[in-house]
Amino acid sequence: MSGFESVFGALPQAVGEAPGRVNLLGEHTDYNGGFVLPIAIAQRTRVSMRRSSGRQFALHAEGQGGTVRFDLDSPPPEHFASYVFGCLVLVRERGTDIPPLDIHVESDVPMGVGLSSSAALEVATLRCLRQLLGMPLDDVLIAQLAQRAEIEYAGVNCGIMDQMASSLADTTRALLLDTRSLERRFVELPPGSAVLVIDSGIARSLAASGYNQRRAECEEAARLLGVASLRDVASIDELSSLPDLLKRRARHVVTENARVVQAVACTTAQAFGALMNDSHASLRDDYEVSTPELDRLVALLQAEDGVHGARLTGAGFGGACVALCEAQALQQVAARVLDQYAAAGQNGKVLVPPQ
Ligand code: GLA
Secondary structure (H helix, E strand, O other): OOHHHHHHOOOOOEEEEEEEEEEOOOOOOHHHOOEEOEEEEEEEEEEEEEEOOOOOEEEEEOOOOOOEEEOOOOOOOOHHHHHHHHHHHHHHHOOOOOOOEEEEEEEOOOOOOOOOHHHHHHHHHHHHHHHHHOOOOOHHHHHHHHHHHHHHHOOOOOOOHHHHHHHHOOOOEEEEEEOOOOOEEEEEOOOOEEEEEEEOOOOOOOHHHHHHHHHHHHHHHHHHHOOOOHHHOOOHHHHOOOOHHHHHHHHHHHHHHHHHHHHHOOOOHHHHHHHHHHHHHHHHHOOOOOOHHHHHHHHHHHOOOOEEEEEEOOOOOOOEEEEEEEHHHHHHHHHHHHHHHHHOOOOOEEEEOOO
């Protein structure tokens, strides 16, 4: 029996799925109109729906307690429900009538570690609605609506990377995305390499407030420089007039954009990895979104022979690290790094590939 059936006693009328993502390079560049390089992960979120005979929406997410009931005039207090609520309201605003629905959510995307469980939930919800109501939404529009749901209903002033990745990326090639034009193309990973993601075990407690603050700092830096966004700054030489803190924030964005462009032209895994290492240093020193634990985990990864490069991934402030490894060495690297991280008193966990 499906999860939906065991909660609601009938089969769903539509099902939508979407994956999480891990970002290989291009962190905190998307809300500056810059470049990103995410790849989808194997873990997915599945949303199932059926028209309800009741007058309210009923939402049941596995692992999130009981069923939440709401209507579209007032947001439910439960945080996880606000992502689904936001998608429903935004679709209604586009002029599509939405009948009361029974909604079931199940997911194996790790939550709160920087692998975009929220984007996966938003995109899966919109895909399911598209199927149920026969709406002509393309995958880019789905990503745009999903981003608005996150900003307007979940309170994170995010860029569009996660939702574009969840809607358009696949698990075998990275997605090079220009977040300003939304131009994109798939990029092969360096031959013989594979992606390893390890959770640092440190919760991202300050992520939402710190994230919104970083975004505001970038906007202030762009305003002072007289450009529409930091994407328009070609070189760090143009930053000299900025106050120190804003200069460092902007320097991260400008150098990170350049690293993504260089990475897709790299011919070796070593060169790609070196750019990941530089990205981590920039996120740690200039952007200040790392933590001592993330720094330790990244240093352990970088010290391994089978690792080409490693960095924190996602918004930072805790969460996971990504490494580009020799595919054949991956499992051994993971085991050794977890042992050393444990010896330092921390509890890490391999998230990608799923164990
Ligand atoms: C979060 C946001 C993205 C992006 C990253 C940082 O995942 O949702 O839009 O800004 O942080 O690169």
